[in-house]
Amino acid sequence: MRAIVPYGAVDPKTRLNSVLDDDERAAFARVMLRTVLTTLREGGHEPTVLSTAPLDETTLPAAASVVVDDRPLTAAVNDQLAAETPTLIVMADLPLATPDAIRRLIATSDDTDIAIAPGLGGGTNALVVREPAFRVDYHGASYLDHRAAAADLDATVSVVDSRRLATDIDEPSDLVEILIHGDGPARAWLVDAGFELDTGDGRVGVRRR
Amino acid sequence: MRAIVPYGAVDPKTRLNSVLDDDERAAFARVMLRTVLTTLREGGHEPTVLSTAPLDETTLPAAASVVVDDRPLTAAVNDQLAAETPTLIVMADLPLATPDAIRRLIATSDDTDIAIAPGLGGGTNALVVREPAFRVDYHGASYLDHRAAAADLDATVSVVDSRRLATDIDEPSDLVEILIHGDGPARAWLVDAGFELDTGDGRVGVRRR
Numbered sequence: 001m002r003a004i005v006p007y008g009a010v011d012p013k014t015r016l017n018s019v020l021d022d023d024e025r026a027a028f029a030r031v032m033l034r035t036v037l038t039t040l041r042e043g044g045h046e047p048t049v050l051s052t053a054p055l056d057e058t059t060l061p062a063a064a065s066v067v068v069d070d071r072p073l074t075a076a077v078n079d080q081l082a083a084e085t086p087t088l089i090v091m092a093d094l095p096l097a098t099p100d101a102i103r104r105l106i107a108t109s110d111d112t113d114i115a116i117a118p119g120l121g122g123g124t125n126a127l128v129v130r131e132p133a134f135r136v137d138y139h140g141a142s143y144l145d146h147r148a149a150a151a152d153l154d155a156t157v158s159v160v161d162s163r164r165l166a167t168d169i170d171e172p173s174d175l176v177e178i179l180i181h182g183d184g185p186a187r188a189w190l191v192d193a194g195f196e197l198d199t200g201d202g203r204v205g206v207r208r209r
Numbered sequence: 210m211r212a213i214v215p216y217g218a219v220d221p222k223t224r225l226n227s228v229l230d231d232d233e234r235a236a237f238a239r240v241m242l243r244t245v246l247t248t249l250r251e252g253g254h255e256p257t258v259l260s261t262a263p264l265d266e267t268t269l270p271a272a273a274s275v276v277v278d279d280r281p282l283t284a285a286v287n288d289q290l291a292a293e294t295p296t297l298i299v300m301a302d303l304p305l306a307t308p309d310a311i312r313r314l315i316a317t318s319d320d321t322d323i324a325i326a327p328g329l330g331g332g333t334n335a336l337v338v339r340e341p342a343f344r345v346d347y348h349g350a351s352y353l354d355h356r357a358a359a360a361d362l363d364a365t366v367s368v369v370d371s372r373r374l375a376t377d378i379d380e381p382s383d384l385v386e387i388l389i390h391g392d393g394p395a396r397a398w399l400v401d402a403g404f405e406l407d408t409g410d411g412r413v414g415v416r417r418r
Contacts, residue, residue: 007283094323098370100370101370104370106353107344118372119327120372120376121385121386121412121413122389122406122412122413123412133370136210140413140414141408143389144389144406161310161371161372162372162373163329165372166372166375167329173330176330177329180331180352197331199331199349202347203332204330204349204350
């Protein structure tokens with residue numbers, strides 16, 4: 001199944017600006033993208049990056065290609081869905097994703113038209129779309145919107161129960177999950193940048209040396 | 210396998226005090242407890258509540274029993290582990306847990322001494338302990354501490370990838386997950402109490418009417 005990884009190449013990960021400067025955010029977003037591409041490659045996919053700006057393909061893992069579409073995420077993804085289904089869509093900020101989690105998502109999708117890996121807070125982190133008429137809308141509580149859109153088409157929906165696919169990295173508190181559960185380049189990048197766990201009372205946080 | 214559900218019966222869920230008064234917090238904690246017990250029951254377990262104070266068993270689902278131990282969580286659970294293994298330990302604030310997620314945790318544990326369902330932020334939301342010498346420590350980043358404790362015993366560890374078991378309910382933002390993904394009494398209680406999704410930009414929040 002073809003795999004699309006949307007990537008906002010311009011000023012990425014703005015909600016991390018309290019802990020990373022502009023260049024660092026760009027570098028970290030790129031590390032997360034590469035991690036997701038490598039995961040998909042290990043899972044047997046040949047991923048296409050759907051990027052808002054040109055990327056140097058030589059900096060990406062082998063067998064990843066780039067399509068540039070500078071429109072907002074929703075419009076760009078919907079053009080891809082109009083062109084071909086089934087399609088797997090995986091967000092670029094899921095450094096905890098594993099080939100096994102992707103396999104579970106695809107297995108979940110086998111008997112349904114749409115399979116969703118929800119993000120925390122109502123988002124949609126990964127999707128398998130087998131119904132050609134289905135269109136995404138990533139604004140707001142997209143998980144609920146995608147369920148409603150599927151229902152409007154009488155399309156069946158399945159949901160995968162994966163913490164790893166649910167963990168998209170947007171805010172400083174999300175970095176905790178990478179430091180605790182990550183074992184790849186995104187974790188190594190954070191450690192190099194001086195991030196460490198802050199284990200006080202309650203939930204664990206991060207601090208930067 | 211026997212199942213233990215630790216329950217802090219005195220002033221529960223203090224981090225929800227900005228959105229729920231004392232009586233409401235007690236009622237909501239009890240609804241979540243009952244939900245977890247029902248889930249375990251549906252999965253074929255006969256759960257025991259390990260409570261810090263006496264509970265009226267007639268308010269609990271059938272086949273749930275209560276053991277009172279007013280010591281801190283870690284000491285109370287460790288006495289249970291010293292008495293008998295294998296033991297399944299499931300936190301009482303996991304209203305999104307399903308029988309299937311519990312089954313996956315137990316299946317994960319089949320070939321290892323310890324199986325962990327991590328919580329977000331470094332916690333340990335559920336555990337299967339087959340190694341009699343293993344002891345818990347729920348303070349701080351307990352997921353990492355439990356891995357280290359297992360390593361000290363040369364005990365093998367497996368980790369289940371479950372968003373549902375990762376979602377413990379401590380803070381107002383956690384209520385979003387119940388409103389979006391819940392379908393049981395905890396969600397009904399929140400809706401009755403006037404909670405609804407607040408879908409602005411970024412991650413979805415909750416507000417109370």
